[in-house]
Amino acid sequence: MSQNNVIPIEHNATQDAQKTRHPGLNLGPAHAHEEDTREEMVFGFWVFMMSDLIIFGLLFATYVTMLGGTAGGPGPSELFEMKSAFIETMLLLASSFTFGMASLALKYREDRTRLVFWLVVTLLLGVAFLFFELKDFHTMFDNGGVPSRSGYLSAFFSLVPLHGLHVTGACIWLVALLGQLAVYGLDAPVKTGILRLAILWHFLDIVWIGIFSLVYLGGLS
């Protein structure tokens, strides 16, 4: 019968929040209130990341099935440049590290300048990554590596630039968060915003590791 189980009784809100606190939310005890009110948002963002991961996973799978479809056009060995891919990897890894520093600065309530400093460094590294990636694409285009050339290149250009697009989005979000920080100070939405952006940033780092190993290293080996 109806499982619509209703008995209006008071309950203890704090006790309940203790019980359901999500382990992924790592702001530390100093920010207990933010954790209680915002942990749903962070959990939701994790779920969104799962969904996004499916998209990348499918594009990876598609890329692998299209490896043979070069149609006589240039392949990985003609197009990829290990040096530049390595620089991009290092930039992105470094940016993940600096974002980690920013998270620590937030967690232990160090002064806001330090938080902003690390965030800005992260942003600069992200932009530098994008710059190198675009430069890479430009070189590829010059060498005949355009997506309309073959199924293989189409698969490449549907996977790698999507990651770049994500990084662009993350950078815009970072700028927006810095703006919010300037206007409202370090309030709860800004804190959880930084937390969610951190998840996205590290996620993009992991996806790039996948791209680097599978597309670049795999292609050149």
Place this chain on the structure above:
Amino acid sequence: MSDAMSSIFGRLGWDALPFWSMLHDHSPMTLINGVIATGAAGMVVLGALAAIVLVSWLGKWKYLWSEWLTSPDHKKIGIMFIVIALVMLARAIIEAVFMRAQQAVGLDGGFLTAEHFGELFTTHGTIMVFFMAMPFLTGIINYVMPLQIGARDLSFPVLNQVSLGLTAAGAALVMISLVLAPFSTGGWTGYPPFTELSYNPGAGVDYWIWAVTLSTLSSTLTGINFAVTIFKKRAPGMKLFRMPLFTWTALCTAILMIFGMPPLTVATGLLALDRYLDFHMFTTDLGGNMMNYVNLFWAFGHPEVYILILPPFGIFSEVFATFSGKRIYGYKILVIATMCIAVLSFTVWLHHFFTMGQSAHINAAFGIATMLIGIPTGVKVYDWMLTMYRGRIRLSVPMVYAIGFIMLFVLGGMTGIILATPSVDYQIHNSLFLVAHFHNMLIPGLLFGMLSATNFWFPKAFGFRLEERWGYRAAFCWIIGFMLAFFPLYVLGLMGMPRRSVAYFEPQYLPWTIMAGIGALVILCALLCLLLQLWVSIRDRHANNVFVGDPLGWPDAGMVGLLTAAGIQLPGAARDLQH
């Protein structure tokens, strides 16, 4: 000048108007099809104008804006989803009637052009899946689920608005395609390379791509929202295994949306890259491979059918229990069966293309995996029967739909097992047998579920009960119309009649297509009965007031203000009526 025009209007020209070809070509076929297309376009334009005039005349713009369009209330968003679904349902049923009418006279000809028929089956399928079924079940879950788990709203109310907005935009795009034609003729599956630019250069496929993409984005966000809500916002003490069954199915559907929608986003996105930026993902030349599309599409498509069918399972669980005056039989078993179905639904996508030439091992493995889904589904059917067993069964309107569902759905399940057998599928794939099968799952399953839920929870939403006489008529028309319209298609499929064919040359088909055409008319009657039921219910609302509601969830003031002048305080609880 023409440069300026083309930079403003792109490739949109006068020839996009549905009556344009009629002005230049006066052959009877062109005239008939032009008149039909123009009539449809006229209905869209007039409908939009009528809505604007009506709201202005009532002076309700401000009310509409602040109480509905910008409201984050899950109940109102749910109702708006259902309104979209009902409008689109009406359009797609009318299209179905045209198709069945065409085939009823389609021996060696008929009155529709092949092009027009192609647009009809494409829009019918696209609308029914993405703009009828999805909004309908999203709306019902939106309305009911937070109330069932004692949440004041969804976890992300504004995201919920965005989901609604994206679905509304997609539905509007499909509607616009009637006025500024054409729509795709590639079917709701949009298989390349037929949908590639080289074979289909017009705007039609692009309409399809973007409408579907908007819908999938909406559904992904909705899925996230529902899942987080169910995990995080349950009332204190409501453990997972104390959740109502409908909420359980909503959870499974939400999880399927999160994982099942991205493949379609990827598929349509890559097809768009092919068409817009000259990529070669699915083209025949330059190393493209259309089989990737087929895999991506059905990696979405199969979970999708369970996204569609699980919420009705939940609804029927509530309906059977309520109208048998009895607890649901085997609550835990039902939950486990639901979870089994949700998991298995990701392991069977290949059965949609047994005929593509993969090895017998793969075909057989996927055929068996498909049959495994039959086990938990069969168990659920028996659980519902045992719920009625030793009860006190009242044949209310929701119950009539439920009984129609249980009797017809097992037949659909049987034809599903037949289709899951690769050796037999080689005979009936792409035939009307397949069409009959999935309509057999989706009409008694999904649609009856949705209509049952509408009748069941309507008093809760609006504070008055739906009129029953027209409700019964609608339900019986649906059941009879369904049987008349789709059982003949099974026969036609066995005779080898392909789906999507505008005409045929075998006189043996004729009696069956005529019978199906009559069935379509009965379904049209069912639609009219539904409209009359709504009209009569609103007219007589004061006699059917429901005062007592359910304290779960905070009722927003003005909840039912649009339909009842009474300004009812708290929506009534339908299920409480039934004990």
Place this chain on the structure above:
Amino acid sequence: MTGQGKHSLQRNRLYPLFASLILLSGCRADMPGFMNPQGPIAQAQRHHFWVIIALVMIVVIPVIIQTPLILWRYRYRGHAVYRPKWDMSRWLDIIMWAVPILIVAILGVYIWRQTHELDPYRPIAGDQPPLEVQVVGYDWKWLFIYPEQGIATLGQLVVPVDRPISFELTSATVLQSFFIPALGSQIDVMNRMVTRLHLEADHPGRFEGKNMQYNGEGFHRQRFVTRAVDDDAFNDFVQRTREQGQPLDRDAYAIIAQKGDNRDVARELGLNTDDTDAVIRFSTVPDGLFHTIMAGSPIDWSAMTITPPQQGTTRTSVIGGPSDNDTAPSSDHPSSSHDRKEAQP
């Protein structure tokens, strides 16, 4: 196959539920499709169809019969016992799970075997070597090339009775699905890929053939007649085609490659279009025409000789790669591993 006897036995059992299907079996002689099979494959498929229905009925019939009984017995105001809190019975539960699991297990074994047995890629054993036919799907017609005979037809497929037919299929345009319901399985045809199909006719006659996968406005007209004839008649057909047909040359091919159905081709070729079957015969075909079409490379119109039979095309072998036709390995050649198309997620 057990054929008629077993079939009618099952039919009686299913009568109350499948009135419409039975009605149909009543006029079966008149019925197109695999309910009136003309070859071993279609006959086996019909047999499977009824076996599966019989097995699934074990689950379906109780629902159909018991639901109305329960509705009546436990109706409101009835006098049957009322137990609103009864919600679990272990024994019923065990039966509920065990029966479907058992049925699916039986079905699983059955399906595994039958799927392999009826795999369209599996050659049919016979006294004679199979007849090779190459099929090319166009918008909206089918071209049949007989590589051993060096002839081709359009609009009509002529095959000898009681001799296995081995099809190699591809498409010159979009995805299509080749299907002769009375003989057996359908199979998808795709450009740049080859699929295989094995069928056999065991009765002489004329059977409908069609495309099952929508490919545009002429889709419903993409039909052909399959004529199963005895060996003499087949040889006669080959001889007449060689004598009366026209060569499949550049001009004729250009007409075929255009959009249009059989009749459009016949009209363009200056043939009589009153004949509804519109059979079009080609006396000679270019060498390796099928594989050049499949690979999308230019056709060598100078080599209009009789093609020797294709040897040993197994399912794993690579067909139609650049090495197969040195006539025109253009740079936009696809890599050619698409013969056996494995579906990948």
Place this chain on the structure above:
Amino acid sequence: MLPEIYSIDAFMTEKDRGQGWQAPDRYEDIEMPANSALGVVIAITGLAMAFGLVWYMWWLVIAAGLVTLVAIIARGFVRQTTRTISASEVQRTHEHWLEQVRRTTPINRSQEQTTANHGLPVPPIEGAVQ
């Protein structure tokens, strides 16, 4: 105001015992999400962008894309995302509703489809022929 759920069918059990529809000891303010125009904006820009893409009206695509981006960023700057319903209003509404329950005559299931049905049933009794 939120109920405590201690079993499946908790509400039914309460009603069986005649303890359904209780007033809480204490009322609290509750927070509900505030109105937002973001959904409408996304609906319009989504439609405009899709329409522009279909007909190759690139200016429309770019403009709609920019508006979407700005709207989402702007939403991030909104801090007033909830509105509060005061405890007294909660109490007034809830008690009014309880009053409705008290005033409504419970009905037997045979009256479900009559105008006497105002949404309050007589609880089912084990084994009874109703």
